Amino acid sequence: MxxxxxxxxxxxxxxxxxxxxxxxxxxxxxxxxxxxxxxxxxxxxxxxxxxxxxxxxxxxxxxxxxxxxxxxxxxxxxxxxxxxxxxxxxxxxxxxxxxxxxxxxxxxxxxxxxxxxxxxxxxxxxxxxxxxxxPSLFVVHKDVPVTDMKSLIAYVKARPGQLNYASAGNASAGHLAMEALKLATGMFVTHIPYRGTGPALNDVLAGRIQLFSAGTPALLPHIKSGAVRCIAVGTTERIPVLPDVPTVQELGFKDFETVxxxxxxxxxxxxxxxxxxxxxxxxxxxxxxxxxxxxxxxxxxxxxxxxxxxxxxxxxxxxxxxxxxxxxxxxxx
Structure with a gap:
């Protein structure tokens, strides 16, 4: 250099x-x-x-x-x-x-x-x-037939182990956010680690992976385009850029927070x-x-x-x- x-x-x-x-x-x-x-x-x-x-x-x-x-x-x-x-x-x-x-x-x-x-x-x-x-966002691919956290939990529990979630890698923020959500809700989904948010997101957008959690900078453009659907945010309060998306806490999971x-x-x-x-x-x-x-x-x-x-x-x-x-x-x- x-x-x-x-x-x-x-x-x-x-x-x-x-x-x-x-x-x-x-x-x-x-x-x-x-x-x-x-x-x-x-x-x-x-x-x-x-x-x-x-x-x-x-x-x-x-x-x-x-x-x-x-x-x-x-x-x-x-x-x-x-x-x-x-x-x-x-x-x-x-x-x-x-x-x-x-x-x-x-x-x-x-x-x-x-x-x-x-x-x-x-x-x-x-x-x-x-x-x-x-803020941590929880999203699903647009073809997954759920509209909120309640319907996601029901959909996953009817298909235990059949759905996958991607992360930027082991111990990444998205990995931890999804594991915290699994512990709180009792869902069983399989972790697929990647070498970063970019590669993971590519497979989510292609429909090869159903669930994903990442931050607003990486996900907002794809939420706005309709490629993925945001069903909850990990913050303690709703966020200004997605005011209609509820927090995980609002959905009955007390003290849940991931950022x-x-x-x-x-x-x-x-x-x-x-x-x-x-x-x-x-x-x-x-x-x-x-x-x-x-x-x-x-x-x-x-x-x-x-x-x-x-x-x-x-x-x-x-x-x-x-x-x-x-x-x-x-x-x-």
């Missing part, structure tokens, strides 16, 4: 730039951190392109690139429940030039189902900020000055008109809080989803 710089740099300025880059490579504090970023930042997305995580990342990356003057390069690394993506970050230098889109699966579920991954999510990585919380969330983690050992700067720039990015409009169009709740706030949020999610992982017998696939 080439650094984006003009070839016509005065020698004195070039030597200053090289000196700053050399200090950053050795992890020296002070001037090294103030020089960050002076080359492109690789942003690992642990899913194939086309899903909610990629959509959220692209919007934020565009703003960060404008604000910081360095490119944020989206690098989709799907498969393996996100473990290979985390392993890549674990191997990268702790210099702030490689980060990852963290989410419920990577941070809250994988520690339970991938104990031999070679890293500890709470020790080997550090939180930067929560970027977005996105997708996305943030940024970096390697442990990354200089705190870099973590702070990235968090502050993300806080600006989520308030930009473009991201505000994107969030409004998707009924997403923006983040931008401190690393400590994100760490506390992740800890709560780890405790919350442990029961679903155990009861749903979620295992590596």
């Amino acid at each position: 080439q650094d984006s710089q003009s070839p016509l740099i005065p020698r004195r300025d070039y030597l200053k730039w090289m000196g700053a880059a050399g200090l950053a490579a050795t992890g020296v504090s002070g001037h090294a951190q103030s020089a960050w970023p002076n080359k492109p930042i690789r942003w690992i997305i642990p899913f194939a392109p086309g899903g909610t995580s990629s959509i959220v990342a692209r919007g934020i990356a565009a703003q960060l690139t404008k604000q910081l003057g360095a490119s944020f390069v989206i690098d989709n690394k799907g498969g393996g429940g996100g473990v290979p993506a985390m392993q890549e970050l674990h191997r990268a230098p702790a210099d702030g030039y490689t980060i990852i889109m963290s989410h419920i699966g990577l941070m809250a579920v994988n520690p339970l189902i991938y104990p031999d991954s070679g890293y500890d999510v709470n020790k080997d990585f550090v939180p930067v900020t929560l970027l977005s919380r996105v 997708q969330w996305y943030g940024i983690h970096a390697r442990a050992g990354t200089p705190p000055e870099i973590i702070t700067k990235l968090q502050q720039e993300c806080a600006k990015a989520v308030k930009s008109p473009e991201v505000v409009a994107q969030n409004a169009a998707e009924s997403a709740i923006p983040g931008g809080g401190t690393p400590a706030e994100y760490a506390a949020f992740v800890a709560r999610e780890q405790a919350r989803w442990k029961e679903v992982v155990i009861k749903g017998q979620i295992r590596p696939g």
Whole structure:
């Protein structure tokens, strides 16, 4: 990957730039951190392109690139429940030039189902900020003869094990949302994991898969086109973009709530000055008109809080989803 710089740099300025880059490579504090970023930042997305995580990342990356003057390069690394993506970050230098889109699966579920991954999510990585919380939607293919959750439950229970649901992969937000719904309703449907929302959605749209759960960014266009039918939302209240679709709670399943969330983690050992700067720039990015409009169009709740706030949020999610992982017998696939 080439650094984006003009070839016509005065020698004195070039030597200053090289000196700053050399200090950053050795992890020296002070001037090294103030020089960050002076080359492109690789942003690992642990899913194939086309899903909610990629959509959220692209919007934020565009703003960060404008604000910081360095490119944020989206690098989709799907498969393996996100473990290979985390392993890549674990191997990268702790210099702030490689980060990852963290989410419920990577941070809250994988520690339970991938104990031999070679890293500890709470020790080997550090939180930067929560970027977005996105409503989970439950949809069926347009040819499935159900119109709401009540008729879906009846339809599935009359055909136990005959229907399938797709997910973006093991421990993805959609996987967890569907397993939570199965536990709440007693439905028996078979999980078919993919390497990201994009590939999974392709098979749902083709009618090869009957049920699916994903976030508003990926699903809204297909709901509006009529290709899939949204029968419920996982939030505690109805969402503005789909005001006529009830929540799962409304349908009699008390305390049910599933949302997708996305943030940024970096390697442990990354200089705190870099973590702070990235968090502050993300806080600006989520308030930009473009991201505000994107969030409004998707009924997403923006983040931008401190690393400590994100760490506390992740800890709560780890405790919350442990029961679903155990009861749903979620295992590596």
